[in-house]
Amino acid sequence: MLYSGYESSWQERALCRGPQSRIFYAPFQGERRNDRHNREAAAKAICAKCSVRQECLDYAIRIKEQHGIWGGTNESERKKILTAIS
């Protein structure tokens, strides 16, 4: 998911740029489990085609990003990665 700042080079090639970026985060009002599953699946499908997926995932792991889909992973999947590497 896009993040403004110093690592803009790979983010400029992110497939999640634009209106579809909203599906990478849960809505403020919450969502049902099935809606969350469908939203995350749609976001991950975009990530699967993204040329900067690894850079994105590395970044999200490094900053311990707690929200959204990054590099094809959701929050709980990144927590498992962090636990495995720490």
Ligand code: SF4
């Ligand atoms: S891997 Fe997914 S979240 Fe990361 S930049 Fe690409 S489309 Fe966006």
